[in-house]
Amino acid sequence: MSVINTNVKSIVAQNALTVNNRAMSKTMEQLSTGKRINSAADDAAGLAISNKMTSQIKGLNQAVRNANDGISMLQTAEGAMVEVTNMMQRMRELAVQSANDTNTQDERDYMDLEFQQLKEETNRITKNTQWNGMNILDGSTNGGEFKFQVGANANQTIDHTIDQLSFGDVVSTATAAIVTTTAAGAQSSVLTIGSAGTVAVPDWKAGDVITLKLGTDQLQYTIQEDDIVGTAATDATTIAQAVKSAFTDAKDAGKFEGISVSGDAAALTFASTAVGTGPFATSITTSSGSLASIDGLDVTSRGTSNAAITGLDEALKNINSARAEIGSKINRLTYAADNLANVSQNTSASRSQVLDTDYAQATTELARTQIISQAATAMLAQANQAPQSVLSLLR
The missing domain is CATH 1.20.1330.10 (f41 fragment of flagellin, N-terminal domain)
Structure with a gap:
């Protein structure tokens, strides 16, 4: 072929050299990093598997x-x-x-x-x-x-x-409240609790129910006809003592821990026997743990x-x-x-099969691409020299 402007032989040699150099560069990268996959382009699926x-x-x-x-x-x-x-x-x-x-x-x-x-x-x-x-x-x-x-x-x-x-002791606080309810249609005043825990007994009537609550403990006392025996003052004292007696019996039965009651007249005083806040707040101490x-x-x-x-x-x-x-x-x-x-250990071995460079294979590939690169370079030189033969036609 006697053309000069398009050196087809040179183009072929250049393309072959480019492809070979790309393969050689990839092999050198694998040998340098020790990894077969250095980017997603090397092996997209293998990269995802190795990352997982x-x-x-x-x-x-x-x-x-x-x-x-x-x-x-x-x-x-x-x-x-x-x-x-x-x-x-x-x-x-x-x-x-x-x-x-x-x-x-x-x-x-x-x-x-x-x-x-x-x-x-x-x-x-x-x-x-x-x-x-x-x-x-x-x-x-x-x-x-x-x-x-x-x-x-x-x-x-x-x-x-x-x-x-x-x-260690576990301290729990319970609050007592004293209320009254009316039974049998009897007239009853609202029970008043003083700031010191003193309860003034009102004009209770027979059939009234007195309810004392402390936490889950509860005491109910129904005023009896026998409690109403005389004047209002006398009745108040009798009722107060009946309530006190019922409360004491409940304490003997294991209820109302931490609360005491006192008073001999028409007023009862309920007090905390342990550390607490307010007249009816009491700290009940128990032990816990193995x-x-x-x-x-x-x-x-x-x-x-x-x-x-x-x-x-x-x-x-x-x-x-x-x-x-x-x-x-x-x-x-x-x-x-x-x-x-x-x-x-076994997962690392599996990842190695996917990710790591096989040096025996990579070094063989490097030697191959280096030889081809040298040969392609020589062929490119020969292809560039070939047009010189056209000069002999001009002599």
């Missing part, structure tokens, strides 16, 4: 750390329980010793000194044991319920509840020592149960962590 696998791998590796953190937290809790158990064993030993009548009262008092100190330390440990700034034995954190995230996806958890061990059975124990007598033995047996049973649950959960978390590591 990466999310799983990172989540699995973090879940392994989460499981190990959970194990550490439970070990901290169980370590504190070990010391509590040791102290309660000593307390039980003191209770058994004090239950023996070979001891004098002074000796029992000395035993009780150690007993009370151990009891206080038991409660202090259960209230103050912390992990990462959280109390873990008194039920104040998440209600004692802990969820350990041991999976790469949402809500893949192992749950454990550490029941409240501390036997170790509540040791609250209030002492070894100052044979009777209280025997009661202490029983209470300590109950507390030891509860703490042994809690420790058994923690131990089994630690073992479960250990197996979970091992499984997570195994899944992460």
